Amino acid sequence: MYFFCIVIQGDVLKCDLPYFDICVANIPYQISSPLTFKLLSHRPISRCAVIMFQREFAMRLVAQPGDSLCCRLSVNVQLLSRVSHLLKVGRNNFRPPPKVDSSVVRIEPRKPLPPTLGAIFKQKHALELLEKNYKTMQSLQLTSDAEKDEEKMSPDDVALLSMT
Numbered sequence: 001m002y003f004f005c006i007v008i009q010g011d012v013l014k015c016d017l018p019y020f021d022i023c024v025a026n027i028p029y030q031i032s033s034p035l036t037f038k039l040l041s042h043r044p045i046s047r048c049a050v051i052m053f054q055r056e057f058a059m060r061l062v063a064q065p066g067d068s069l070c071c072r073l074s075v076n077v078q079l080l081s082r083v084s085h086l087l088k089v090g091r092n093n094f095r096p097p098p099k100v101d102s103s104v105v106r107i108e109p110r111k112p113l114p115p116t117l118g119a120i121f122k123q124k125h126a127l128e129l130l131e132k133n134y135k136t137m138q139s140l141q142l143t144s145d146a147e148k149d150e151e152k153m154s155p156d157d158v159a160l161l162s163m164t
Helices: 029-041 055-062 073-081 116-121 126-139 153-161
Strands: 022-026 048-054 081-089 102-109
Touching: 029 055, 029 073, 029 102, 048 055, 055 073, 055 102, 073 081, 073 153, 081 116, 116 153
Parallel strands: 022 048
Antiparallel strands: 048 102, 081 102
16 A cells, blocks of 8 residues: 655645545635535545634534534535544644634545435525425424524434425
């Protein structure tokens, strides 16, 4: 068995990525969201990515339903992958120290992807579709928690709504 490393220098958002098994990156924080989704949509699917993000972004990635930081980003990334927080990197570890703390996150794409994802992301108005289906689901009492709002929905709830 042998291992090799490819270093890509340039704008990762503009280049075509070659096949890779693992991505390890320390990125400019302003490209966190577009890079995360570029990696998750890359085919063939990689085994995992270990990336240092601004701490607030990282905490949103790993936020669970009901957490104050849970948002559309949390649900969408967790529909496509398993996300885990590995470690906090304090600003005092850098010279000069930045104004924000960082965190290292592991992202493992789901294999296979949930079958409903294509339908969700091909919809021009996906949010309106989910809201409509959620209201229908509530009226049919298919959920035990009729007061559940989007911040408290799990990725499984979103997948269920897309099939309603």
